[in-house]
Amino acid sequence: MSDNATPVLEMVNVVKTYGAGDNAVTALKDIDFYANPGEVVLVMGPSGAGKSTFLTIAGALLKPTSGSVTVSGINIVEANERDLPDIRRERIGFVFQSFNLLEALTATENVTLVMSESRGGSPHRARELLNMMGLSHRLKSLPKNLSGGEKQRVAIARALANNPDLILADEPTANLDAKRGREFMLLLKQIAVEMQKAVVIVTHDHRMREIASRIVWLEDGTFRVDVATTKDPVCNRVIELEGAPNLEYEALRFYFCSDACKVLFEKEPMRYAGT
Amino acid sequence: MLLVARKNLFSERTRLAISVGGVALSVFLISLLLSLYRGWDEKVGGFVEKTNVDIWVGSTGTNDFLTAASIIPLDNSNLLDAIPEIKAWSPLIVRPMTGVKVEFPERSDKEAEGTKMDMHLIGFDPEKGLAGPIKMVEGNGKPGPNEVIVDEALASHYGINLNDIISAGGKRWTVSGISEGGDFVASQTVFVSLKQAQTALQMEGLATFIVMQLADGVDPDEFAAEAETQVPQAAAFTKAEFTESTRDVVLGDILPILSIVLALAFIVGLAVSGLTIYTATIEKGREYGIIKAVGFKNTYLYRLVFEQALVTGALGFVIGVSLTLAFGRLAADQVPQFVTLVRWQDLLVVFGATIVMSLAAGYVPVRRLAAIDPVEAFKA
Numbered sequence: 041m042s043d044n045a046t047p048v049l050e051m052v053n054v055v056k057t058y059g060a061g062d063n064a065v066t067a068l069k070d071i072d073f074y075a076n077p078g079e080v081v082l083v084m085g086p087s088g089a090g091k092s093t094f095l096t097i098a099g100a101l102l103k104p105t106s107g108s109v110t111v112s113g114i115n116i117v118e119a120n121e122r123d124l125p126d127i128r129r130e131r132i133g134f135v136f137q138s139f140n141l142l143e144a145l146t147a148t149e150n151v152t153l154v155m156s157e158s159r160g161g162s163p164h165r166a167r168e169l170l171n172m173m174g175l176s177h178r179l180k181s182l183p184k185n186l187s188g189g190e191k192q193r194v195a196i197a198r199a200l201a202n203n204p205d206l207i208l209a210d211e212p213t214a215n216l217d218a219k220r221g222r223e224f225m226l227l228l229k230q231i232a233v234e235m236q237k238a239v240v241i242v243t244h245d246h247r248m249r250e251i252a253s254r255i256v257w258l259e260d261g262t263f264r265v266d267v268a269t270t271k272d273p274v275c276n277r278v279i280e281l282e283g284a285p286n287l288e289y290e291a292l293r294f295y296f297c298s299d300a301c302k303v304l305f306e307k308e309p310m311r312y313a314g315t
Numbered sequence: 316m317l318l319v320a321r322k323n324l325f326s327e328r329t330r331l332a333i334s335v336g337g338v339a340l341s342v343f344l345i346s347l348l349l350s351l352y353r354g355w356d357e358k359v360g361g362f363v364e365k366t367n368v369d370i371w372v373g374s375t376g377t378n379d380f381l382t383a384a385s386i387i388p389l390d391n392s393n394l395l396d397a398i399p400e401i402k403a404w405s406p407l408i409v410r411p412m413t414g415v416k417v418e419f420p421e422r423s424d425k426e427a428e429g430t431k432m433d434m435h436l437i438g439f440d441p442e443k444g445l446a447g448p449i450k451m452v453e454g455n456g457k458p459g460p461n462e463v464i465v466d467e468a469l470a471s472h473y474g475i476n477l478n479d480i481i482s483a484g485g486k487r488w489t490v491s492g493i494s495e496g497g498d499f500v501a502s503q504t505v506f507v508s509l510k511q512a513q514t515a516l517q518m519e520g521l522a523t524f525i526v527m528q529l530a531d532g533v534d535p536d537e538f539a540a541e542a543e544t545q546v547p548q549a550a551a552f553t554k555a556e557f558t559e560s561t562r563d564v565v566l567g568d569i570l571p572i573l574s575i576v577l578a579l580a581f582i583v584g585l586a587v588s589g590l591t592i593y594t595a596t597i598e599k600g601r602e603y604g605i606i607k608a609v610g611f612k613n614t615y616l617y618r619l620v621f622e623q624a625l626v627t628g629a630l631g632f633v634i635g636v637s638l639t640l641a642f643g644r645l646a647a648d649q650v651p652q653f654v655t656l657v658r659w660q661d662l663l664v665v666f667g668a669t670i671v672m673s674l675a676a677g678y679v680p681v682r683r684l685a686a687i688d689p690v691e692a693f694k695a
Contacts, residue, residue: 096690129610140605140692144322153318154609210693
C-alpha cells in the first residue's frame with residue numbers, strides 16, 4: 041500500500057465463496073487490494089480468474105464471504121443492505137463494457153438521472169461534465185445517435201455525476217476501435233490525475249498498460265506478484281507467459297491466450313508477427 | 316412523474332397506443348354498459364318515481380307497474396274518502412297494448428294509412444291528475460273524450476303529431492298532447508281519461524291500481540303496511556318500493572348478464588395493459604439492472620413501472636369515457652332504445668376500476684424487477 045495516501049478503495053482479506061459444501065467454489069481467496077486517489081490500477085488476468093467477482097464486490101453490488109471492503113471510508117461489508125444503493129450512487133462511478141446508457145434518455149438526461157442533490161447534482165453540472173467530455177454538441181442526442189466513443193464518454197460523465205472518489209471500469213475499451221480506445225484511456229488517466237479519482241479498470245486490453253499507475257494480475261482468485269506477461273499477437277490480450285501455448289517464428293517466441301489463437305497465427309504468421 | 320417513466324412511456328408510441336387502446340377499449344365497454352344500464356334503470360323506473368303519487372295499491376300478487384295483471388273492483392272505493400290519512404285518490408288503468416294503429420290524416424294518402432305500434436295505455440282521472448303525464452311538452456294535459464296524450468319518445472319514434480289518430484279497443488282518439496317522462500325503453504305511455512280506458516278495455520267498475528296522495532305528516536311506509544293488514548287482498552306499495560320493484564322486474568334478469576360482461580371487459584383491459592406493460596418491462600430488463608447497479612433501489616423501479624401503468628390507465632380512461640359519451644349520443648340518434656345515462660358516480664367507479672386494472676397490470680412485472688440482479692449490468 042502507498043505510504044502517503046488514504047486509499048479510496050481498500051480490500052483486506054477478502055474471500056468470496058459461491059455455494060456450500062462439495063459444491064462450494066471460491067472465486068476470491070483472501071485478497072488484499074487498494075487504490076489511491078490519482079492512480080489508475082489495472083486488474084488483469086485470464087478468464088475465470090475472479091475479476092468480475094472482484095469488481096462487483098468493490099462496487100458494493102456483492103458482499104464478500106469474509107474480509108473487509110472500504111470505499112471512501114465506508115465499510116460496505118458492515119453497511120446495511122438498504123444503504124448499499126446510496127453508497128453505489130454517491131461514492132462509486134461505474135463504466136461498463138457495453139456503455140449501458142438508457143436508450144430513451146438523451147445524453148444529458150442519462151447523466152442527470154443518477155445525480156444526487158446531496159452531492160451537488162444539477163442539470164447544469166450534467167451539461168458541464170458532458171462539455172468536459174467534448175460532447176457539447178451531443179447534449180440532446182439519444183444513445184442510438186451516438187458513436188461508441190461518444191457513448192462511452194457519456195458513460196464517464198454519468199460515472200462522475202455525483203463526484204465519486206472511485207471509478208470502476210469493466211473492459212471500457214472492448215467495444216471501441218483503436219483510435220477511440222486510446223482517446224478514451226487517456227481521458228481516464230486525465231480524470232484520475234486531474235480530478236484525483238481512484239480509477240480501477242478490469243481489462244484484457246494490453247493498450248491500457250500505457251496509462252496504468254499499477255497493474256495487478258488476478259489468477260485463480262488471488263493476486264500474483266512477479267507474473268511475467270506478454271501480449272497475444274492475434275487477439276492482443278495480455279497473457280501470462282507461464283503455461284501459455286507458444287511457438288517460435290523467425291527466432292522469436294510468441295505466446296497465445298489459447299490454441300485457437302496459436303492456430304490462427306500458424307496460418308498467417310507474417311500477418312501477426314509484425315503486430 | 317419520473318423522467319425514466321415518462322421517457323420509456325412516450326418514446327415508444329406504438330406500444331403506448333396499444334396499451335392505452337386496450338385500457339380505453341375496456342373503459343369504453345365498462346362505462347358504456349354501465350351507462351346503458353343506468354339509462355334503462357332511469358327510464359324503466361322513472362315514471363313511477365316522478366309521479367305525484369305516494370301509494371300504489373293493486374290486487375294481491377302485484378309487483379310492478381309495467382307487467383301487473385292487477386284488477387281491483389271499485390264497488391266500495393268511495394269508502395276511501397273517509398280515511399283522513401288520504402289526501403286524494405284515484406283509480407288508474409294500466410295496460411300494455413300491442414299492434415295499436417296510428418293514422419296520420421294530415422299527411423298524403425299513402426302515409427295517412429299509418430302504422431302499428433306497441434304502448435302502455437294509461438287511463439287516469441284528468442281532474443285529479445294522479446299518475447297522469449309527468450310533464451307536458453305540447454298541447455293539453457287533460458285529455459277530453461276521444462282525446463289522447465302521447466309520450467314524446469313514442470311520438471318521435473312514429474312521427475306522431477297533434478291531431479293524428481290512434482285506434483285501440485274499437486275507439487279512435489285524437490292526439491291532443493305530447494308529454495315526457497313516460498318512456499320505458501321497450502314501450503311508452505299513452506294517456507286517456509279513465510272512463511275512455513274503461514270503455515275501450517271493457518273494464519267498467521274496475522281499475523288496475525288505486526293511487527293515492529297522503530296527507531301531510533303521514534308516513535307512507537306505515538300507511539302501506541297498515542293498508543295491507545286492513546285489506547288482505549290488496550298489495551300496497553310506497554312510491555320508492557314500487558319504483559324499485561318495477562326496476563327489479565324489468566332489469567333484474569339483465570343485471571347478472573351485465574355483471575359478467577363488465578367483468579369480461581375488465582379482464583380484457585387488464586390483459587392488454589398487463590401484457591404490454593409486462594413485455595415492456597421485460598424488454599427493458601437490462602436497463603432496469605443498470606439503474607439498480609448505478610445506485611437506485613427496488614422502490615424506485617417499482618415506482619417506474621407503476622407510474623407507467625397508472626399514466627397508461629389514466630389516458631385509457633379519458634379516451635374510453637370520451638368514446639362512451641360520443642358513441643352514446645351517436646347510437647341514441649340511430650336506435651331510440653339505446654338510452655345511456657353517464658353519472659359521475661359511475662365514472663368514479665370506472666376510474667377506480669381502471670386504477671385497480673393498472674396496478675394489477677404492473678404487479679407481475681414489478682415482481683420480476685425485484686429479482687433482477689444488478690450484476691447483470693456488467694455482462695456484455
